[in-house]
Structures are given as structure tokens and as C-alpha cells.
Amino acid sequence: MTDPAANPSITRQESITAADLGGRAAVITGGAKGIGLATASRLARLGMKIFLADTDAGALERARDTLVPLLAGPEDLRVEVVDVSSLEEMRRLKDLAYGAFGEVALLMNNAGVESSGMKPWEGPEAWDRILDVNLWGVVHGVQAFTEAMIPQEAPSAIVNVGSKEGITTPPGNAAYSVSKAGVKVLTEQLAHELRQIDGCRVSAHLLVPGFTFTSLTARGRVEKPEGAWTPDQVAEFMLESMGRGDFYILCPDNDVSREMDERRIRWAAEDLIQNRPALSRWHPSYEESFASYMEDTKKP
Ligand SMILES: NC(=O)c1ccc[n+]([C@@H]2O[C@H](COP(=O)([O-])OP(=O)(O)OC[C@H]3O[C@@H](n4cnc5c(N)ncnc54)[C@H](O)[C@@H]3O)[C@@H](O)[C@H]2O)c1
Numbered sequence: 151m152t153d154p155a156a157n158p159s160i161t162r163q164e165s166i167t168a169a170d171l172g173g174r175a176a177v178i179t180g181g182a183k184g185i186g187l188a189t190a191s192r193l194a195r196l197g198m199k200i201f202l203a204d205t206d207a208g209a210l211e212r213a214r215d216t217l218v219p220l221l222a223g224p225e226d227l228r229v230e231v232v233d234v235s236s237l238e239e240m241r242r243l244k245d246l247a248y249g250a251f252g253e254v255a256l257l258m259n260n261a262g263v264e265s266s267g268m269k270p271w272e273g274p275e276a277w278d279r280i281l282d283v284n285l286w287g288v289v290h291g292v293q294a295f296t297e298a299m300i301p302q303e304a305p306s307a308i309v310n311v312g313s314k315e316g317i318t319t320p321p322g323n324a325a326y327s328v329s330k331a332g333v334k335v336l337t338e339q340l341a342h343e344l345r346q347i348d349g350c351r352v353s354a355h356l357l358v359p360g361f362t363f364t365s366l367t368a369r370g371r372v373e374k375p376e377g378a379w380t381p382d383q384v385a386e387f388m389l390e391s392m393g394r395g396d397f398y399i400l401c402p403d404n405d406v407s408r409e410m411d412e413r414r415i416r417w418a419a420e421d422l423i424q425n426r427p428a429l430s431r432w433h434p435s436y437e438e439s440f441a442s443y444m445e446d447t448k449k450p
Pocket residue numbers: 179180181182183184185186203204205206209232233234235260261262263283287311312313314358359360361362363364365366367381
């Protein structure tokens with residue numbers, strides 16, 4: 151038996167709970183809105199000190215108004231305009247965070263931008279921007295913070311925000327899928343390397359939100375669509391999952407259950423094993439077999 155869920159004597163990775171986080175500091179990139187801000191709000195209620203980094207100065211100020219009432223005092227919040235696509239900026243953020251709070255218990259590399267329907271050969275500038283923020287932003291976060299976090303004695307964590315689009319890679323959003331597939335691989339490598347280090351208590355986690363209603367997905371809507379989760383649901387699920395020591399934090403939403411995700415992921419992996427055409431889930435010859443494969447899955 152190899153599943154730690156079924157055999158608790160097999161170690162997953164160190165869990166990190168609310169009790170480990172209270173009174174310590176979290177740094178969240180892209181933290182001025184959406185999933186980042188919702189996570190900051192939950193962490194503030196746990197008694198954490200918060201450092202938000204974002205390119206949107208106005209949203210950072212609005213986030214300050216949201217967070218200060220949740221914190222022990224205004225000195226427990228720092229906000230800074232930082233562009234994650236610059237390694238220099240991320241190193242500056244690390245110096246500011248360690249200067250302000252002495253250590254970082256939780257780094258959340260969350261900043262992200264969406265792409266709209268470019269084909270692989272289209273939009274070279276947009277490709278650069280998406281990869282610079284979504285992939286290089288996370289690489290920079292890992293490069294700027296990890297060595298400072300490794301010697302910390304208390305359990306600490308790095309959460310990188312991926313996407314189902316980086317796992318099952320649906321057609322239509324090639325640059326975004328490439329960026330998020332890169333985040334998945336980077337985070338897996340990071341988790342492995344951290345657990346090779348004797349005494350290291352830093353764990354890495356891949357957060358994979360489902361459809362979540364934020365400015366990234368709103369597309370002009372003001373009401374949350376039925377199928378979407380709120381950012382707060384994602385933050386709650388993430389903290390529960392970290393408390394169990396989960397590496398993969400695969401969020402469902404109101405349309406897609408865990409079981410549906412598991413089948414879609416298995417189907418995508420089997421394209422290679424069965425030598426099917428790429429992205430066979432969207433290939434007309436496989437339409438019926440994919441539909442029957444999904445037929446009896448439990449909906450949320
Ligand atoms: N909303 C979803 O359905 C969904 C699903 C899967 C993954 N995600 C991922 O979740 C993360 C958070 O997204 P969200 O949905 O909360 O969107 P959001 O737009 O509400 O938040 C993203 C934040 O990142 C900031 N940002 C953008 N570029 C930046 C840069 N270069 N440097 C620093 N900050 C920058 C934005 O200003 C914004 O505040 C992203 O990585 C996104 O790809 C979201």
C-alpha cells in the first residue's frame with residue numbers, strides 16, 4: 151500500500167496548522183485582490199502578520215482597509231507595490247519582509263494574469279507577459295525566499311498557485327497552460343529538494359483552485375456564477391489541506407467534484423500511455439468515449 155491517506159505510517163510531508171501560523175508572518179504576492187486577499191483575511195484572523203505585494207497600488211490600499219480591522223494592530227500589515235516578474239523586486243520584497251517581521255512562516259506565490267485565447271504561434275508579447283508573471287514570478291519568489299526560510303526552526307511553507315489548466319491543459323489558453331504546468335513542475339521539484347535537507351521544516355504546496363469568482367474570471371460579471379467558488383472557500387480549503395500535510399491542494403468548485411477532476415486528470419495522463427492524439431478529450435473521435443468515461447461520476 152503506498153497511499154499515506156490509507157497508511158498513516160507513511161509520511162506525507164510536514165503539516166502546517168493554524169497553531170503553527172498564529173503570531174508569525176505571511177507574504178502573499180498578488181495579495182491585493184481575489185484568492186490572495188481572501189487568504190490574507192483568514193490568516194489575519196488567525197493572528198498572523200501580513201505582507202501584501204501587488205502591482206495594483208489602489209487595490210493594495212483598499213486591501214489595507216479590509217485587513218487592518220482583522221489584525222492585532224496596523225503595524226501587523228505591510229503593503230508594497232512589487233512586480234513579481236522582476237527577481238530584483240522579489241529580493242527587495244524578501245528584505246522588506248524579513249526586516250519588518252524577522253521571518254516568513256508562509257510565502258504564497260499567488261500573483262497571476264489570464265490570457266485570452268491565443269494560439270501557440272500568436273501574441274508573442276502576451277506570451278512573454280503571461281510567462282513573466284505566472285511562471286517567472288513564482289520562480290523568483292522561490293529564488294528570493296527559500297534560502298532564508300530553510301534555517302527557520304518552526305514549520306514554514308511555500309504555496310505556489312497553479313491551475314487545473316496546468317494539469318489537464320485544455321485547448322484555447324496555451325500560454326496560461328504552459329505557465330501553470332511550469333508552476334506544477336517547479337513546486338514538485340521544490341517539495342522534493344526541501345525534504346532532502348536534514349532538519350528542514352519548510353514544506354512546499356501546489357494550490358490548484360477550481361473556478362473561483364475573482365477579477366481574473368469575472369469578465370464583466372458582478373454576481374458570482376453558480377458554478378464558482380468564492381475566494382474565501384479556496385482559502386479555507388487551502389488551510390485545511392495544509393493542516394493535513396497535503397502537497398496537492400486540488401480544490402473542487404460548485405460544478406466540478408473531486409471525482410470529476412480525478413477522472414479528467416487520469417484521462418489526460420492516459421493520452422501518453424495509450425498513445426492517443428494530444429488532448430484527446432477534445433478530439434471528435436474521442437467525444438463519446440470520454441463522455442461515457444465521465445458518465446457515472448458524482449457531481450458536487
Ligand atoms: N480565479 C480562478 O478561477 C483561478 C483558477 C485557477 C488558478 N487561479 C490562480 O489564482 C491566482 C490568483 O488569482 P485570482 O483569481 O485571485 O485573480 P485576481 O486578479 O483577483 O488576483 C491576482 C492579483 O495578482 C496581481 N498581479 C498581477 N500581475 C502581477 C505582478 N506582475 N506582480 C504582482 N502582482 C500582480 C493583480 O493585481 C491581482 O491583485 C492566480 O495565479 C491565478 O492564475 C485562479
